[in-house]
Amino acid sequence: MHDATPLIATLVGGLVLAFVFGALALRLRLPVLAGYLVAGVVAGPFTPGYVADAHIAQELADLGVILLMFGVGLHFSLKDLLAVKAISIPGAAAQMGVATGLGMLLGWWLGWPPAQGFVFGLALSVASTVVLLRAMEERRLLDTDRGRIAVGWLIVEDLAMVLALVLLPAIGGFLGAGHDGPAPTVGALIETVAWTIGKVVVFVALMLIVGKRAIPWVLQTVSASGSRELFRLAVLAIALGVAFGAAHLFDVSFELGAFFAGMMMGESKLSQRAAEETLPLRDAFAVLFFVSIGMLFNPRILVEQPWVVLAACLIIVVGKSLAAFVIVRAFGRPPKTALTIATSLAQIGEFSFILAGLGVSLGLLSSQARDILLAAAIVSILINPLLFVALDRWIARHDADTPDDHPDMAGHTVLVGHGRVGRRVLAELQAVGARTLLIESDEDAVRELRARGDVEVVVGNAAAAPVLAEANLAEARALIVAVSDPFEGGQIVRAARALRPDLPIVARAHSPECVGHLGGLGASEVVYGEQEVARSMFAAAQPKRESTH
Missing domain, CATH: 3.40.50.720 (NAD(P)-binding Rossmann-like Domain)
Structure with a gap:
């Protein structure tokens, strides 16, 4: 018998454990995501027994996020994105500012350096792509006004985090990171900002000018060959290829690259077929994303720092959501829309972990602060489906209290x-x-x-x-x-x-x-x-x- 390679062992172990604990969660009437997270904790290094390869699990999870954002892009047009820019851009910026400020306030109360509080707060400010989209897809909200605002908000947060991840090493000296050598000058910082924004603009322009024509043409040409296998391969090659190229050539995130690939493919009449072909892979790898999060969780932090974890959770679930609710209502949107956006953002995920890892490597964030962040993220992800259930019930009650438009409907x-x-x-x-x-x-x-x-x-x-x-x-x-x-x-x-x-x-x-x-x-x-x-x-x-x- 051949020994299982780390890739196969991680893939099989993650999916089997996710199935077992997901089914158990469903049986206990708990969110199925809870089962996936528990599967990750069981497969992680902080519990006895089987330990999966965390690095491979994270790469598999990244594939899930790429495919998920690609699927969203398929159903999202540039017109949809521009239609919500007036609320998504200022709304996301203001909400991120509030959450970052609350995180810095918590850091000040704990006696952390200002730089650590800033990175911690910034990590609390951005929602998980996978969690948000899963909730939207389950309720068939992606094609609604609420769904478009949420996705637009997500794209703005994504762009902000791309900028933050590029700039953080450059401004580490200003923030107090322990670097050898002279601190960067203001001129160097401005040059870094301009270069980063320029690459993002070039990527977006390239997708809108070339990708908008080339991607549908490739799809149409492959479809004419009559090979379903080749068509499926073309869809995956475009999704993963554009995401990879965006990250390595333009320093744009995998997620943003995949989203634009999907949005350009959405211009083709074959976009519905492309979405159906990638659905099984999207679902499987999205499960591995939650398993990978569970693997990062060290349960000891709940015993060592329970009140700090609780405070971080309150910032995510209450502070950030309240800010989003107030912002959306200030733009004149109805309570149903404001509550949906607030509930969608009441969690944190993949970008928070990437930012935390970078902060630790730069000396801007302590390992204990990172563990607190991970614990708060997992708790928020567990709570989020319950918040959506409560929101569904409120909407159902609200709609039931609305005067009946069809009181005499019978025999229909x-x-x-x-x-x-x-x-x-x-x-x-x-x-x-x-x-x-x-x-x-x-x-x-x-x-x-x-x-x-x-x-x-x-x-x-x-x-x-x-x-x-x-x-x-x-x-x-x-x-x-x-x-x-x-x-x-x-x-x-x-x-x-x-x-x-x-x-x-x-x-x-x-x-x-x-x-x-x-x-x-x-x-x-x-x-x-x-x-x-x-x-x-x-x-x-x-x-x-x-x-x-």
């Missing part, structure tokens, strides 16, 4: 989802004059449908009981679940069946396994797309019988 068909299939189902229902109520979570789509005025619409997650109650499922004629994700569809079917045991429920599936899954959860009928296409093609190929007179 409830349609969930207004995607490619949902649009066609809605058109068919309207063609036969069937009274229809649509449930959709995309707020922009809801606004457009309400402006049309030809269908009743409920906004929200159809798996939530308050949303189904608002759709008056008790008096509905049927429920059609047209969402593409079988797991999301299964949650909706199960919730609807619990509320109305006799309701006819029709769901869609992409495979025979999904047919069994949805049927087992209570769907009356499951439409398997490929099977229906095959039947139609067979019927169309049959010779037409001539009528006899």
Whole structure:
């Protein structure tokens, strides 16, 4: 038997432990992220037993972040980014300033040098890409106004941290880092800032001028070859290649490079297919990201410095979020949007760890301060899903208290989802004059449908009981679940069946396994797309019988 290499051992160990503890967390009705983090703690060097290679785990996690940001870029256009710049740029800058100031205040109270307080506070100010996007994707918020603001905010934080990581070594002398030799001059510092900003500008310009045309063209050319394998390889090569090139040629972060690669690929008509091809890899490597965080955690810090860890957590979860809420409300956005942004930012992650590691290497941050930061990060990541659950309940209550726009709705068909299939189902229902109520979570789509005025619409997650109650499922004629994700569809079917045991429920599936899954959860009928296409093609190929007179 061959001895497992560190790469294989880390990959297998991380995924197996993540599965075991993730399933256990789900069984205990805890956030599945908690299970992934515990898996990392078990695989880390601070607990007995199996120890994974931390360096390899971090590199695998970096791949997850790259693919995740690439996926976000696929669904995000330059127009979307520019549409939220008025709130994202000043909002992110102000929120980072508040969090950094609170971190410096905590450092002053603990007697830390000002430089250590500054680096510590700056690390507290930036949210985790993976945690934020996971929460947004689970709630299908990325294509909403709230989601676009959050992603725009994230991009501004990313750019700020790119600048900070480049400038920190240059200004280490000014901040008191223990360097041998003379401290850098102000002129050298200005030159470093200008050079860094210039490289970022060149990269962005190159992507907007060359990448916007070249990337869709490559994708279209490869697609014309008819090879699905080559198409998938092209998507991954572009995502990883642009991210790598951005980091090594322009000193731009992997995440930002991948985001722009995805955004330029989004100009192609094949962007939806590209997103589907990379989804399995994105999910697998995102799991490894949380495992890698757990591996960094030293539980001893909770015993040695519990109050300092608590204070850092309060800055992240309360101070930073409160600042974001006030900023978003100051821009005239509704409470729902402000609370969503505040909740999204109530955690810290990958950039915080990179900054902390650089701070320690420069002598600006002590190892104890880094351990406090890691502990606060893990606690905030564990708390964040619970905050989103509370937010979902508040929104459901708030929407339930809103005057009912359809009080007399009865004998109607409830349609969930207004995607490619949902649009066609809605058109068919309207063609036969069937009274229809649509449930959709995309707020922009809801606004457009309400402006049309030809269908009743409920906004929200159809798996939530308050949303189904608002759709008056008790008096509905049927429920059609047209969402593409079988797991999301299964949650909706199960919730609807619990509320109305006799309701006819029709769901869609992409495979025979999904047919069994949805049927087992209570769907009356499951439409398997490929099977229906095959039947139609067979019927169309049959010779037409001539009528006899």
